[in-house]
Amino acid sequence: MKPIMLTVSMESKRMLKDKYFLVFSLLLPFVLYSLFTYINRGQAIGQIDFDYYFLISMTCYSLVVTSVQTFGIQIMYDRKQTWMAYLFTHPISAAQYFAARMITQLLLNTLIIAFFFFISNAWKQFDRPLGEWLVISLWLLMGSILFLAIGILIAQTKKLQTASVTANILVLTFAILGGLWMPLETFPNWVQAIGEWLPSHIYAQGAWRIAATGSLAFSNIILLVCYFLVSFIGVVFLQYKQRS
Amino acid sequence: MLELNHIKKSFQGKSVLEDVTFKMTQGESVVMLGANGAGKSTLLKIIMKMLRPDGGMIESSLEKSRISYVPQSPSMIGNLTVWQFASYLLALHGRKEQTLEALRKAGLEAKKKEIAENLSAGQMKRLLFQLAVIEKPELLIMDEPTAGMDLEAKRQFYRQLAAMRQTGMSFIVTTHILSEAEQLADRLLYLEGGMIREDRLIEEIKQDQQTITFRASRQYNRLLLSLGYQYQDGIYRKLTKKTVEEIKVLLDAAVPLEQLEVTNNTLETYVEELEGEETLL
The missing domain is CATH 3.30.70 (Alpha-Beta Plaits)
Structure with a gap:
């Protein structure tokens, strides 16, 4: 347990100094939020006020960027720099290290959710029950585990450049086609048909649904679990292939 | 203490270690020489269990925690200061309180607030060496330990190593500097084509011819x-x-x-x- 706690502490210090994290996970989504809520002021999506709807979208986007891009590329970079190989000559196992990395990311994801919810609430004065905030936060946090698994999957790529390009394309696809930047309803039908099946859309849809109806759709949970299992099996397979 | 039997390793179909067998006893210091690509670093990584051999057996009476490693390439991570980096690794060994001592011995006390990644190659080597020896391991494995060190740092390194040899610590070291090899070890392993071509005591070599x-x-x-x-x-x-x-x-x-x-x-x-x-x- 001690190596995990030490690594969580070390990784947290490291991540909070990471300019990429600060710019792409916090600053950019916040700027986009300010911009789009200004452009679409007074509008509503379904039964939700646009400001609130887009708060969920941008929080999801930030979590996807952090988990897939920042986390995935960082793991890849550490692996290429031989840091991990060197670290494992010390009293810490690979399982402990990756568990610590996951915990750190989940802590950071909690911080991201708190950051967006507190700032936007102070700014926009949403009149929402605390229970709803907590359920949405929990949903976003648990769902982000899938995107961490996708980040680890990308980190299995042999070349850093390939991993970086793949992560960028994936994040943009998740953000745009998943309806995180603009509501999916504004796209042509065939794009909507694709977007509805993307994990980012299913993820955000779960939170939007809680905001609109106060309940979760069982199908959203099942689909995200399926995506997680596929990513997890992919990681295990690639790890096995590399070792052999 | 350590016994390697018929170790084999290849990467993407290219054989790096064909058949390596050797035994090492407590207190021995071994220098591993060979041309680039002879398989020295690969062999060290296999001994450190950083790589799995494709064939053969390793038997060791040492626990993993009693073996320390100084890698060839600088293994730093971004965004951590020298202090944070050193204290994290030492904390894993339960020796966080010795961080200052390690930095002082590495001559890096004044740089403790600097980003570790920005240290020069020689400074990194000094730090990694001090981190490796602070726990007084039974076996110290070093891959090109003095690469990038300046003359004074090398002298200090030799002095410290000589003192540690007196305590019965065992070493396996690779180097390209032959004059250094004589100072570092008692025994030579010469690797060629993924096999040990020569395994002799250095004193014997010197007297032999x-x-x-x-x-x-x-x-x-x-x-x-x-x-x-x-x-x-x-x-x-x-x-x-x-x-x-x-x-x-x-x-x-x-x-x-x-x-x-x-x-x-x-x-x-x-x-x-x-x-x-x-x-x-």
């Missing part, structure tokens, strides 16, 4: 060359295992020898000879 040098009149040139002597800058020279017999031949031939000297072989000349044979092969 000697170099005879002398000056002589040029009228004996043909005779001396036919006896295998090399001539350069007025001096005849020959590396031999039979010094007494060689000198007897010269005396029997009545060659007037001036400034006759017999010196023990150096590791450098021995390895040069091995490398020469390797090139010919």
Whole structure:
């Protein structure tokens, strides 16, 4: 347990100094939020006020960027720099290290959710029950585990450049086609048909649904679990292939 | 303490270690030499369990925590200060309170607030070495430990290592600096083509062959060359295992020898000879 706690502490210090994290996970989504809520002021999506709807979208986007891009590329970079190989000559196992990395990311994801919810609430004065905030936060946090698994999957790529390009394309696809930047309803039908099946859309849809109806759709949970299992099996397979 | 039997390793179908077998006892210091790509770093990583061999067996009486490693390439991570980096690794060993001591010995106390990734290669090596030895391991494995170090840092490193050898600590070290190899170890492992070609005590190598040098009149040139002597800058020279017999031949031939000297072989000349044979092969 001690190596995990030490690594969580070390990784947290490291991540909070990471300019990429600060710019792409916090600053950019916040700027986009300010911009789009200004452009679409007074509008509503379904039964939700646009400001609130887009708060969920941008929080999801930030979590996807952090988990897939920042986390995935960082793991890849550490692996290429031989840091991990060197670290494992010390009293810490690979399982402990990756568990610590996951915990750190989940802590950071909690911080991201708190950051967006507190700032936007102070700014926009949403009149929402605390229970709803907590359920949405929990949903976003648990769902982000899938995107961490996708980040680890990308980190299995042999070349850093390939991993970086793949992560960028994936994040943009998740953000745009998943309806995180603009509501999916504004796209042509065939794009909507694709977007509805993307994990980012299913993820955000779960939170939007809680905001609109106060309940979760069982199908959203099942689909995200399926995506997680596929990513997890992919990681295990690639790890096995590399070792052999 | 450590026994490797028929270790094999290949990467993407290319064999790096063909069949490596050797044994090491407590207190031994081994220097591993060989051309680039001979498999030295791979072998060290296999001993450190950073890589799995494709074949063969490793038997070790040592626990993983009793083996320390100084890697060849700097292994730093971004955004951590020198202090945070060192204290994290030492905390994993339960020795966080010795962070200042390690930085002081590495001569990096003044740089503790700097980003670790920005240290020079030599500074990183000094730090990684101090982190590796702070727990007084039973076996210390070092891959090119002095690469990038300045002269003073090297001297300090040799002094500290000599003191540790007195305590019975065992070493396996790779280096390209042959003069350094003599200072670092008692035993030589020479790797070639993924196999151990030579496994000998350095003292034995030095005593095994000697170099005879002398000056002589040029009228004996043909005779001396036919006896295998090399001539350069007025001096005849020959590396031999039979010094007494060689000198007897010269005396029997009545060659007037001036400034006759017999010196023990150096590791450098021995390895040069091995490398020469390797090139010919």
